[in-house]
Amino acid sequence: MASCLVLLALSVPPVGLLLALAVLVRPRPVRIPLKGRHVLITGGSSGIGLALARSAAAEGARVSILARNAARLEEARDAIRRATGCDVSAFSADVRDADAVARAVEAAGTVDVLVCNHGVFVPQELEKQELEEVRFMVDVNLMGTFNLIKAALPAMKQRARDTGLPASIAIMSSQAGQVGVYGYTAYSASKFALRGLGEALQHEVIADNIHVSLIFPPDTETPGFAEEHKRRPELTNMIAGSSGEMKADDVARKALDGIKVGKFIVPCNFEGTMLSIATAGLSPQRSFLGALFEVLGASFMRFLGLCFQWNWFTTIEKWHAKKKRA
Ligand SMILES: NC(=O)C1=CN([C@@H]2O[C@H](COP(=O)(O)OP(=O)(O)OC[C@H]3O[C@@H](n4cnc5c(N)ncnc54)[C@H](OP(=O)(O)O)[C@@H]3O)[C@@H](O)[C@H]2O)C=CC1
Numbered sequence: 455m456a457s458c459l460v461l462l463a464l465s466v467p468p469v470g471l472l473l474a475l476a477v478l479v480r481p482r483p484v485r486i487p488l489k490g491r492h493v494l495i496t497g498g499s500s501g502i503g504l505a506l507a508r509s510a511a512a513e514g515a516r517v518s519i520l521a522r523n524a525a526r527l528e529e530a531r532d533a534i535r536r537a538t539g540c541d542v543s544a545f546s547a548d549v550r551d552a553d554a555v556a557r558a559v560e561a562a563g564t565v566d567v568l569v570c571n572h573g574v575f576v577p578q579e580l581e582k583q584e585l586e587e588v589r590f591m592v593d594v595n596l597m598g599t600f601n602l603i604k605a606a607l608p609a610m611k612q613r614a615r616d617t618g619l620p621a622s623i624a625i626m627s628s629q630a631g632q633v634g635v636y637g638y639t640a641y642s643a644s645k646f647a648l649r650g651l652g653e654a655l656q657h658e659v660i661a662d663n664i665h666v667s668l669i670f671p672p673d674t675e676t677p678g679f680a681e682e683h684k685r686r687p688e689l690t691n692m693i694a695g696s697s698g699e700m701k702a703d704d705v706a707r708k709a710l711d712g713i714k715v716g717k718f719i720v721p722c723n724f725e726g727t728m729l730s731i732a733t734a735g736l737s738p739q740r741s742f743l744g745a746l747f748e749v750l751g752a753s754f755m756r757f758l759g760l761c762f763q764w765n766w767f768t769t770i771e772k773w774h775a776k777k778k779r780a
């Protein structure tokens with residue numbers, strides 16, 4: 455009897471907290487079906503975008519892909535057809551060109567799930583990087599996403615209103631959009647910016663039943679990553695190595711699963727989950743279990759984050775010492 459009472463007393467605070475969070479979390483849980491719906495994926499001709507297009511097609515979505523290079527788009531269409539038997543529509547446009555994006559989005563037809571996955575990454579210390587390259591990353595990664603959302607949103611709102619079905623805007627960030635990493639000043643800035651865009655946008659479109667997801671992958675094996683790896687500073691490799699590498703198909707799986715439940719922050723691996731708890735900030739959270747981990751994990755995750763920073767700064771210090779000796 456006494457032990458029962460002790461157990462009850464001990465469990466009241468966590469249970470009470472859980473109940474409070476269940477009442478508190480906003481927006482409310484949602485399910486966003488993919489089957490039979492129109493999913494537009496930018497950067498759908500390569501890497502993570504191609505994997506996303508293949509998985510979405512396999513789940514019965516009507517898929518459109520958008521990228522610049524028409525030949526690579528055709529190859530991707532063929533590959534998706536071979537893998538799934540499904541036909542996808544392909545649109546050639548540069549996301550930096552707002553008019554071209556508007557024309558492509560119009561031709562593709564009303565979107566239910568917009569996946570802004572396009573992205574460029576040229577790692578380099580800021581001191582060595584030309585401003586032109588900085589602008590290139592900000593223009594494609596950030597302004598390109600604005601162009602897309604501006605083009606797709608009016609029709610998406612109308613359709614969500616007409617059908618009563620929830621819609622989604624998913625944005626591909628990166629773990630380098632949750633923590634600044636050596637060699638990624640421009641890239642990290644462009645990816646952090648997407649979070650601000652996403653948080654504010656979620657306030658603006660919640661009344662239209664549109665749900666924003668931000669996806670934060672670690673290093674992922676893709677054609678773009680293979681190119682990046684050739685020129686990545688040694689220190690960038692070392693710090694990025696704190697999180698395990700993933701396959702594009704696995705990132706696509708995590709992303710689609712997150713999109714389908716309207717998850718706002720979508721981590722892709724274990725390190726990503728810790729990073730997301732450590733950087734939860736004031737982001738929306740619709741899962742009371744997720745909220746519980748954030749509330750209870752906050753202080754420990756901050757401590758762990760400081761351990762990671764200690765490790766990174768030590769690595770940087772040693773690297774400089776070695777360079778001086780050489
Ligand atoms: N691979 C990784 O390690 C990680 C990647 N990410 C992010 O995931 C996303 C996809 O990366 P990944 O699959 O590796 O990249 P890839 O380089 O393999 O593919 C990039 C895709 O984006 C398209 N694209 C690039 N620039 C433009 C543009 N200006 N207009 C339209 N489309 C464009 C490319 O087509 P085309 O060139 O023909 O236009 C291609 O389809 C990016 O946002 C990236 O930042 C995040 C974390 C890790």
Ligand SMILES: CCCCCCCCCCCCCCCC(=O)[C@@H](N)CO
Nearest residue numbers: 575628629630673694696697728732759
């Ligand atoms: C509190 C605990 C924290 C735990 C772990 C932290 C690990 C952070 C590693 C950052 C990795 C950044 C990879 C960027 C990949 C990318 O975007 C490029 N390949 C370009 O595409």
